Amino acid sequence: MQHTDMLPRDTAVQLIDQNGAPVADEQYALPEADVLLQAYRGLVEGRRINDQAGALVRQGRLAVYPSSHGQEACQVGASMVLGDADWLFPTYRDSVAVIARGVEPADALVLLKGDWHSGYDVRAHRVAPQTTPLATQLLHAVGFAQAAKHRGEDTVVLALCGDGATSEGDFHEAMNFAAVFHVPVVFFVQNNEFAISVPLSRQTAAPSLAHKAIGYGMPGQRVDGNDVAAVLAVLGEAISRARDGGGPSLIEAHTYRMxxxxxxxxxxxxxxxxEVQEWVARDPLQRLRTHLTATGALDAEAEERFAAGAEEIAAAMRAALNTDADLDPEDLFRFVTETRSSQLEEQWQLLRDEIERSQLETEGHR
Structure with a gap:
């Protein structure tokens, strides 16, 4: 591959503009109407998940929720481009992508409730646990992809991260290893302009985050992260390239944390x-709705059906998270190692004795 082929475009790939009009592109084709309709359903559900999770936080049923409101095109696109044998490695902000991959909403939110670290079977869904430390999942994704390559499996790994993660050493190590060993992994950076309170301008002086790819020897590309059609096209090409033995890619989605x-x-x-208001007009949900309505692919009946489906998901979230968990203190020690060490057993006995004393004292005061 020529070095010039590794460089991203000067402007992000866009197939549907913020007014819903199609944009012609020589390299990427607009997805078919049925694919875009499926994506629109995902956007409707994703927005409802974000809104409901926010409400559950205010009710005290979730401890914390990192919203992806405004980034749903990235979330839905990431879930749709993967095949049955592929794996998703998400971050803490990627609950919508996790749910779109087939994980039950209540199970996906267990981590954010403050219960188990991962409430779902990662093997059944091919979704790794959501991670809160920045960039650590990228190393896991690369290692997993390398293992799949050694086993001769038809597996591509999609590793998600935010712009803040690109400032971490783990990002560098993952990128370098993936390129050197030609690993079937796609790095998908959702650049929402802020790593908590730190703007992108204080993290890098590169023309774009996608430009970092050439330094590792892999292609990079930029995409309008609020245009789900473009996300599907660009990510889909990168996934296909990795599956065909073309190695890793870095895709940067330009979006915004609303x-x-x-x-x-x-x-x-x-x-x-x-600044926040400027991005309202670029809303991914409204953009695709306008496009599909104008082309006749979306009608009132479909809108009602999608809204009803999204409300069912929200209702299931409320029902599951309005139930108090039945906690077993021994679980703190039960799953640390396959065989419990003598030190862990001693710690559990100490905690059990303390719990029993506390119960006796409580009963004595009645």
Whole structure:
């Protein structure tokens, strides 16, 4: 591959503009109407999941929720481009992608409730546990892809991260290893402009994050992260390339975090409301709705059906998270190692004795 072929475009790939009009592109084709309709359904469901999760935080049923409101095109696109044998390695902000991959909403939110680290069977869904430390999942993704390559499996790994993760050493190590060993992995950076309160301009002086790819010897590309059609096309090509033995790629999606980093964040301290409002017109949901309506692919009946389906998901979330968990303190020690060490057993006995004393004291005061 020529070095010039590794460089991303000067402007992000776009197939549907913010007004819903198609944009001709020599390299990437607009997905078929049925694919876009499926994507629109995913956007409707994703937006409802974000809204419902936010409400559950305010009700005290979720401890924290990092919203992907405004980034749903990236979430839905990431889930749709993967085959049955492929794996997704998500971050803490990728709950919509995890759910779109087939994980039950309540199981996907267990981590954010403050319960188990992962509430779903990762092998059944081919979705790794959501990670909160930045960039650590990228190393796991590369190792998993390398193992699949050694086994001769038809597996491509899609590793998600945010712009803040690109400032971590783990990002460098994962990129370098993937390129050197020609691993079937696609790095998908959702550049939403802020790593908590740190703007992108304070993280890199590169023309774009996608330009970092050439330094490792892999192709990079930029895509309008609020255009689900473009996300599907660009990610789909990268996944196909990896599957055909072409090695890793770095895709940067230009999007925006419309809401605070989490419910514990006050984003008014580091960005202006006018800046946020500028992105309202680029909303991925409204953009695709306008396009599909104009082409006749989306009608009122389909809108009602998709909205009803999204409300069913929200209702299931409420029902599951409005139930208090039945906690077993011994679980703190039960799953640390396959065989419990003498030190862990000693710690469990100490905790059990303390719990029993506390119960006796409580009963004595009745």
């Amino acid at each position: 809401q605070a980093h989490t419910n514990a964040d006050d984003d008014t301290r580091y960005r202006e409301r006018a």
